[in-house]
Amino acid sequence: MPFNAFLRTVLLFCLLLSSGLALAQVSETEIRTIFPKLTRIGDSLENPSVVPVYQLDQLLGYVFETNDLTNLPGFSGERINLLIGLDASGKIVKIKILNHHEPIFMHGLGEQPMVEFIRQYEGLTVDKRVIVDSRHSGQDQDGSATVYIDGVTKATVSVLVMNDTVLSAALQVARAYLEGFERPPTVTVREDVFQPYSWQQLQSSALLRHWTVSADQLQQGFPLALEDYQDPELRQALTESDLPGRYYYAYLNTPVTGKNILGEQEFERLLSVLRPGEHALLVASVGEYGFLEPEFRRGTVPSRLGMSQNGLPVDIRDLDFFDNTQPQLPADAPDFEELRVFRIKAQSGFDPSQPMHLTLDLDLPRNHLIRDQAQFEDSYQLPAELFDITVTEEVKPLPLWQRLWLDRWVQITGLVLTLLVVTATFIWQHRLSAHSRLFHRVRWGVMLFTLGFIGIYAQGQLSVVNIYTLLLQLVKGFDIEVFLLDPVLFVLWTYVFITLFLWGRGVFCGWLCPFGVLQEIAAKVGGLLKLKQVKIPPAMHQKLQKLKYLLLLVLLGSAFWSVSLAERLAELEPFKTAITLTFIRSWPFVVYALLLLVTGMFIHKFFCRYLCPLGAGLAVLGRFSLFRWLHRRAECGSPCQLCKVRCEIDSINRDGSVDYDECIQCMECIVILNNDDQCAIALSQNKQKAKAVRAQDAIPVQQV
Template identity: 90%
Template sequence: MPSFAFIRVVLVLCMLLQSGTALAQVSETEIRSIFPKLTRIGEPLENPSVVPVYQLDQLLGYVFETNDLTNLPGFSGERINLLIGLDASGTLVKLKVLNHHEPIFLHGLGEQPMVEFIHQYEGITVDKRIIVDSRHSGQDPDGSGTVYIDGITKATVSVLVMNDTVLSAALQVARAYLEGFERPPTVTVREDVFQPYSWQQMESNGLLRYWPVSQAQLQQGFPLALEDYQDPELQQALAESDLPGRYYYAYLNTPVTGKNILGEQEYQRLMTVLRPGEHAILVASVGAYGFLEPEFRRGTVPSRLGMSQNGLPVDIRDLDFFDNTRPQFPADAPAFEELRVFRIKAQSGFDPSQPMTLNLDLDLPRNHLIRDQAQFEDSYQLPAELFKIEVTEEVKPMPLWQRLWLDRWLQIAGLVMTLLVVTAAFIWQHRLSAHSRRFHQVRWGVMLVTLFFIGIYAQGQLSVVNIYTLLLQIAKGFDIEVFLLDPVLFVLWTYVFITLFLWGRGVFCGWLCPFGVLQEIAAKVGSLLKLKQVKIPPKVHQTLQKLKYLLLLVLVGSAFWSVTLAERLAELEPFKTAITLVFVRSWPFVVYALLLLVVGMFIHKFFCRYLCPLGAGLAVLGKFSLFRWLHRRAECGKPCQLCKVRCGIDSINRDGSVDYNECIQCMECIVILNNDDQCAIELSQNKQRQRKAANQGDIPARQLS
């Protein structure tokens, strides 16, 4: 590069560094790695912030940081800052992670999966429909407009944040600086246009579309004769009719289409289901060959069916509208084999007044190794008088946290049900504990659900890292959306926080901590193997109990010094290794977690008692709990020591009182007290009563032996 050009590049980069705008962290070398053919870097542009790069006078594309264009917090509460190169045709050239604080990548899976994930976007144009779905990874046939990319197991939130970050930032740049990506004009439905029509009249007036697909049309898309493909669905359709595909589709938001097709009542229900700015499309089929793939799941995005407009993909997702009802179609409507209503989100840029195209993407197997693909499409436009153009504010997309809550409803429902069972167990703990066998069935049932459903499946393991995030958010300005990104953790933390002030730390530590359950299992295995339990001397025990509070202070304090350091120190918790990653990790972490469990076979819940900083934090707040519901008798401690001896976590004092700072509320002590055949005092009193009765001649003496 000529020296004057190099000086120009340096001056531009210095200006960017001083201004604090686009590419503040990026060197010329990194820009050149994205566009190797560049000869000069242009002046930075604003709204949105990008830097154009050129080869002589030809625009190569734009380089930008996502932090300058988006404000989507990751799981850690901090944004994931990406460097993106977008060429002049709207293709993503290269992506690089500049900065992030996602714990799962920093100290769990490692950063390589994150790098591999964002590299999947390279070579994709921003007019493609991108779906994060590992089941169908790879791009659909040319022209289909859909790209499936692999997600990352155990990092769902981070993956979705990165996906939204890439697409949001790239689309902003494309719409601002590139031709063909402009957002269509805003239109609204005219509510005053309505006239009753039959099905045939709607079809004749262009209010709904009939799309027949003949055998001849299908044959044009495939190299082999249709009869040669091993597809039972297609072969059945070919045998039944010369028109294997017979499809109807219609836009439902307008009263003249929605009311005539669905009926007044169902149309109004649809309008309440749709959110502001969203659209609904009805698609139906007659005959054996439908528009949904056999493995289609309700409420998801279809892979066989798609939509586009102005050459850009339009995301459609099944609304599952007819889950419990069937529509009252006009009397002359056909009998449909398949019928679905699809939702188009507000941020899609869809304009119902413009032509829309329905795409049918077929994938037929020649044999178990080779498949052929073809795409068929049909266009349709509604009459212009159904709409009016208005100047309105752009509808903001649904926040990521809301989408996550909707997607994880099953996990949320399962968690809430479990929490209701735990709450009932605590409210009616004396009634339940009076039945020893039933109590243990309930508690072990809850614990197994905690381990496998809440912990491993739903990833609901609380951590001291969550405390970092809360304190740092409070220090920098609280944003509740950061915590809403993980609905399972949010619901669980909310419940734990409330119950801390009711019953103390034991609700979580004894019932809802997945790693705590693993320790209970380890202790049970040790008992079955008849391993001799190590008894810690009282003074040593009391000293070791204070260790977790010291560790909590060090870990929380380190977060204000360096978040990265705090996250590394948080590896003191084996939760990520044992629960989040299920021991699929490098050997030092696995050995550490297993060692704690092995020690727990000899010292009951060793980690909980002495090392857990999360338990220490919960114990601090648990000091303010309102209730002390673990019943004690006057004889407890004086003279009876049975409960203290049997307390696995050693939280019962010699005087019989309970140390609620350390108690995990396993309720074993009240099981003993509420069962006459277990409580030593009750057994002793019963024996005294029997002897007294025997002395009075009521009971034969031999029955007392």
């Protein structure tokens, strides 16, 4: 049997074994833990696949596996299979984890944070709008359409995948088997319905809604007098008017509303910004008390303003439509304090031809411990002649990886700018290295930004585990969406892969590895403390360098035998402990990472040089790099050994050549080479020239 076929067989066996174990766990006993009052289990139903459970003849609910209903890959590339119990009212009773391969939970945080995360869904009905946002978690009152739940720090991708998995699967079951959750009919906007209207005409024609909330209405929603609440925004609004809440809102997709409110040019721009099946809603307010909370950020979901239809929440997100332009509203429009355009996604099930409900969720503090909440609602329906009811193919929701890229634009932008700086540094390395002080400021600036922003904040630490995922995907069938789930790692890996064939491994290992930066800092601290450096004998140094290649082979081989084993063996890398979890972990892992850093105070970048399997893998590909840009003088190595002595990574040979397999391209050697006050050859040549000039000046001038 060919070796590749053997590997595929072994991997397929492991996958089938893991699947069989997961299915075996779904027994009557397991189902009974979800519905303890059940007396019988009904026959399995299909489309979608569920198991109904009963107490005598009364339906208690349904039990189902998410793998039967969704196909969302987790961070590891494998789906997270959950067992969900949904009762007859559409409430999630309980969720159990059947199978997953998320590295951060298996070999990092442990599974307890994962269990605590999914436990937050218990008791929620599928008509809730669930937002993973730890800042607002627990602030929602009973009956609110929006629920905020805590995420898990360092596991953003995994929890978002679980959130989509739970909600997508549960909503499919509710729409298929429960009353009140049916998908609303789809409609299309009639493009031929248009007539010029002023702002007042739009309002009188029921195309634009004016909603006022009086002080008396506000007072009815709260147990205390409004003046007793410590809310300066509300107090200011009450001082200025007895109508503190004055709001306008309108559906913008129809030409008669969109063109009249925005103008024809801006209406066309709006349609170009919206994706197929999406809707836009304009909301504006007059006066001091607006519909946006003080801490609202552009481009996010408002917590004060909500929307629902047919008893189900409709997710609205700020489109930031007027980010660079001023709105050109009709001449008779009021002067607004707040004006925003909100996007309604295609998968929300929103039907603009049906009544819609705008809600104002107010949260007022009595004091620093107690808060009172109230919800106010207004209804609005557009004229039926604006729409044609049609049967269209369901629009698929925006893939999770696209949402992650949109949500993480700050991290992506910071990373791309850093990569541009690094690229410019490598292209013009000889010009920059001629200015020693400037070069060192640039390098340390990039490295510190790599550690703080790319590593700790954006979680952009590459790992040999990423190589596991790639190899297993190549064996099973490549799916690029698995890698797109983490935009920072995708961009960084793409850049590193390209630069491997330009400059070698040193671009990443010397500039863009967060743990590598920690080792540089450890070495710098060791120098400041004047710790005696341990010099590894050349023969031992060469043997130890080969160790990381052996470790790489062992780790990659284990991945084809058992992914879980390979992930445990990957703890050889201290990256997860030091960067991903910032040393918040059980003590053996912390001691190991700190021991490596302390060793690095005596032996420069000890882990990089002798133990790093990722560096070994990059070095193998780096052998095919096109350029050798670290220039050498003819005298380098014979007789001059200055660069070899100064090279802290020991990657310069005695003959003056550079060992690019080991070089991290810190460029200290070309800083020496390009600065005449540092290069021994240049200093010697300048000294000889000066001596010759002095000798020439000492020759007496002959008298004529």
